[in-house]
Amino acid sequence: MAGNLIDYVKWRGDLGFTERPFNDVDALVLATLSYIDLVGFTPNEASGGTVEVREALGELMERSGGDVAPYVRSLATIDARYIDAVAKSRRFGRLHIGRYVDVMDYDNAVQFAAVEVMLPPNSVEGCGKGVRFVSFRGTDLTIAGWREDFMLSFEVTGAQKLAAEYLDRALRAAVAAGEPLMAGGHSKGGNLASFAVASAVPSLAKNVLRCYSFDGPGLDERVVVHDARDVIGGRFVRYQPAYSVIGQLFDRAEEPRAYVASTGSGMLQHDPLTWQVSSSDLILADGLDPDAATFDAALDEWMEPVDMGERERFTNEFFDILGAGGPKLTDVTSREGLPKVMSAANGASDQTKRLVWKLVECVVAKQAARTSDVVRKAYEGVVQSARDAASGLAVSFPRRQLHAE
Template identity: 25%
Template sequence: MRTIIKGSEGDKMENILNYVRLRKDISFQMSPFNVIDALILSDLAYVDWNNIVKDEKVDLQRACRQYFKIHTPEEIQRKYVFSNNVPNLAKEVSRSNRFKDISLMKYREDFDEEKNIQFSVVTFVLPDETLFISYRGTDGSITGWKENMQMTYMSHLPCQKMAAEYAEEIIDGIEEKSFWFGFVHKKVYPKIYLAGHSKGGNLAMYAALFGKGIQEHITSVFAFDAPGFRLDVWNSIKDRSILEKITNYKPKDSIIGCLLEHQETAKIVDATDFGLTQHDAFSWSIGPKDFNYVQSLTKQSEEALAYIDKILMSKEDVDKKTYIDLIFSVIDKFDVKQLSDFNDIGIRKGISGILELRQLSGEEIKFLFEVISFLRSQTSSLLKQAKK
């Protein structure tokens, strides 16, 4: 992993919501597309665009407004317990002139509990025809989190292969243009970005690394606190020049974004909150055109990663699978399908889940409950709203 440190321009802003509000009248012509805009479009991939965006282009601001028309506040509140600022971002974008000429197209979603697939992607078209392929990260489903953990012992997941196929489809689908009075036809490729937050960033990197015949057409890949890959995945890359186009942006307490092996460029971002809560990119410190960077990861991040390596990552693949299957069998005993379900766990469900733990050591039980505690913490915004 190659780490680059540089300062950002201007004074600090609180987060990307402030950015959208404060730059609402600054067009891309006045201030070109930047990494903060890339993070915003990556977070918008978490929005459920079903029944709003299909294959044809749809105006982004109209799509945002339509989303709030067809979903109740209660539905939205429960869906985005992992980051209750996602719908707030969609609202701000819907009234920002900076984003008024962006459209969406080719929305895809695939969810399969039995096959452990949680996949979604959408393509944004910028005013200058730049294509921005935005992969969704892990959402509020337990299936998505189990799929995340399968990356520790599986090299090529179905969702990753789907990510590569989608990028191939988008790039292959660019239409030819006519030149010399129609005698010459050829494709003129616009700027093409691949991006995503968390698992979405992993999917963007995988698509760039393994998509067939697309590497030369990709401008950049923005990964935001994205986990890496197993070493055999990195060793199987045929075109290593694509690595120069990939950057992984991580908060200073990063844990998720440091898991597995990394060979892409990394930049460390200053952030508020602590530990795993920094995985939510709304806590990241930004300036007018870039993040505010720090020199290195914190000691807390390094200690957490050492602990995870000791208790999980250093195990053999077969043991990782057994351990992870056990974690999610306990969660299944709790009858939890979505993060919001953690709020409904009763005594009977709790005892049923605890009975599964007899085969674990004390240290493994401690780690298991830390995993469950983290997942449950993602519902904190829901609990706060319920008390109001």
């Protein structure tokens, strides 16, 4: 039986964690909580205290009148049905949350948010104590969000520094209470979780029961030497959809990960609400989609030999081009946006141009394969143009050995 996160909350919603212990799907649900704007609904870190999930989300639903879009800080398809299901479920609704932090600094390009969830004793198999889960907010599918992910290639970002500081405080509080802690997040949230755990004082890192990265970018070894796996070993858990691009960024190929089946098309598989789940686990795919691997290899081939300054220049050039199509990633291959992107790329460097064409080819081909014959024919010329532009520039790219478990 396959479904999505909404189905899972309904399937497991009437069962508490003492009846059905915490699993990786639960971790994904908690990772999505930080995507919801909880300002005014959840106690912040400075004030202290906690509130039940059902109270916080119930008040949000009432205030929003059912239009929750202004409260969702992600292009993931988190809607009123999902929020209402989580709030009303016995499994998640009765959990307590607090220590909410939400920082947006436009001048310094810093976006950071996190919330702590309190799991009752005996929630996690083999652990009789209560367990705390720190959920780090990720980015969205806007061009600006992607730009922020690529900034990870040449500097330690402000959000990473805030995540490390937040986790340090959370770990100290957890140790004082005699409780272990888990951390996790989706997209950039997974990267923040890994960076924060890797930055933790060794004596505190021992208290990390698990760290989850759900399609989160890796930590580039030229910027950050160690990641969570170097600190907590197999307690660092990675999941990516079959068509993973964000999660393959700055990848450490030796790290185990599992690929999840998704109902999404192409890069829209990044949306966790498209991931397929059973009543107790994530449903796995055979591996990384070949089209995603091609784009990933093209990015690797360009990024590996260049210095930090060149990576910064490339990031600005690349995303200025994509942004010509519109503010969203899906605008890149729209009928209105694609000609603008291709025009903006004309004056770019060969390396940047090649990556843009590869992105266009992969996305358009994926969309065309899922559309009607009429729409497919309209795309055929664009696909051929992208292939012609890429021909001779990147006939074959180095592939990294990927591991799945």
